[in-house]
Amino acid sequence: DPYSAEPTRHPALQINSLKPFNAEPPSSILSDNYITPSVIFFKRNHLPVPRVDPETYRLEIEGLPGGVASLTLNELKSCFPKHTITATLQCAGNRRSEMNTVKQVKGLNWGIAAISNATWSGALLRDVLVHYGFGPEVAAKAQHVQFEGLDKDVTGTAYGASIPLNKAVSEEGDVLLAYEMNGEDLPPDHGYPVRVVVPGIVGARNVKWLGKIVVSEEESKSHWQQNDYKGFSPGTDWDTVDFKSAPAIQELPIQSAITHPAEGTSVDANDGEVTVKGYAWSGGGREVVRVDVSIDGGKTWHVAKLRTGDKGQQAPPPPPGKAWAWKLWEIDVPLPHSAQELEIVCKAVDSSYNMQPDTVAPIWNLRGVLSNAWHRVKVKVNE
Ligand code: MTE
Ligand code: MO
Structure with missing residues (x-):
């Protein structure tokens, strides 16, 4: 069973799917805390939770002048200034159940609580990319930064996503390679030991159990970037949908x-x-x-x-x-x-x-x- 190493979870969570684990807190307690306690923070996994050994963990970085770089967890923590932000994560499917009342949609039947707020600490993605040689020559060619998770499906394909290069490297972007959530190590469900936190951007691009970063001319080729997490007209159905015709969701609406x-x-x-x-x-x-x-x-x-x-x-x-x-x-x-x-x-x-x-x-x-x-x-x- 690929799900034999799943962490234990808080009993108050309302489960949408067990394998993979998807759950939201009861909406009645969601607004009790400005900072959502990690145990009840909504959890959205597409695959089994990978158990990552912090000693052997390596974060790989591709697409920069020096070739492939590889960072240990200790290097990430000690070589770069630690930044803390408070950021809300929302799944693109939050409140999906209300759409089902109009006409059946495909996806997990989220209520109003596939959204939570936490403080996140880690290195700025910008600092790490600059350290490994990001500069105007790279910016002249590349347009995206891809992320790959260490969680894999049965065929060995990892979860992946990408964000625009601008968001990743701008001073104002605040994109974090986070190793702490609410002042503690990231919990297994939220990406231990490292996840990317892309504030202001849809949950799906906030890749957990981060294994690889690729600075690229192209968006991530992953299913979740190309053939999912996109918006369409109410008139588009499964017979007519062309996923190439719509942009990947990045910033979410009000x-x-x-x-x-x-x-x-x-x-x-x-x-x-x-x-x-x-x-x-x-x-x-x-x-x-x-x-x-x-x-x-x-x-x-x-x-x-x-x-x-x-x-x-x-x-x-x-x-x-x-x-x-x-x-x-x-x-x-x-x-x-x-x-x-x-x-x-x-x-x-x-x-x-x-x-x-x-x-x-x-x-x-x-x-x-x-x-x-x-x-x-x-x-x-x-x-
Ligand atoms: N990262 C990996 N590696 N695997 C995943 O399944 N799910 C994404 C994103 N990052 C996912 C991932 C989606 S769709 C959402 S909404 C957020 O993680 C949920 O983050 P959370 O579980 O910390 O709330
Ligand atoms: Mo999501």
Whole structure:
């Protein structure tokens, strides 16, 4: 059984698939912590978890002037300055289950919690590439940086992905070769001993158990770069889809969802108000600047309070274009007289004034990715 060495996992996780292991935290606890504890951070594996020996681990780097370079874990930790960022990871399939209500899509049936937020520490990819000879001559030819994982399928094919070279080498990109998550060694499920963290970019490019980096003229040839993780028209079906015709997803669109109250629960009319909570995040380092909340299906709106830390704590605002972490939000909305049911809705706005679409049907796509319509939750009002 290729899955015989899987790590133990927290029992609160809601499992989408056991082999490979895919799970999300219950959405009701997702917004309890600004920094998601690693044990409940969503887990998305395509293959068995490889058990990597830190003593024999080597990170290979190809496509730079000196030929193939090979780094030990100790070299990565000691030869390059350690950087720490707080960054949210979101799977392209987060909220896919809502697309299934329009028409069946292919993929894991994620709820709203295939997204989590952590602090990550490691060497800057830029520093490592520059150390091994990256410069204008390489930049004149190469356009992509490919990553290969140490997890392999039965044919020996590894998980792989790539990102634009610009993101990888720019001073502002903050791309990390991370060896710590939330102040500890990376857990096995999250890529021990090294993963790439590409803040602002779809989860799929944040390659875990990183074995090889290739600076290249071409994108990764991997299935997950070429024939998956792309968006299509609602009119495109499995008979007509041409994966070559669409770009690989990199930066994700604006997103928000309601974590409290839960669908189908009740609120008490005597409370006079309802507390609504959730998360909001946008890709590409675009900052969430506002979250609008409605409890009447979108007829009237209220502006939620945003927070960037736990227990009312506020971090200083991120530099423009470097908002890698989500914001949690909360609002108490007065209950209207004699309402029996509430349709709670949220929608977020980012620093480019991108907004979420109001319904899911016009953004439906056969793979169920990029699901970011207004999130709606219905609750009863008890007299
Ligand atoms: N890296 C490797 N090597 N293998 C994988 O299956 N899954 C990707 C990405 N990196 C994957 C990978 C996908 S699709 C996502 S959404 C994120 O890892 C999930 O990261 P997490 O499990 O740390 O939450
Ligand atoms: Mo993903």
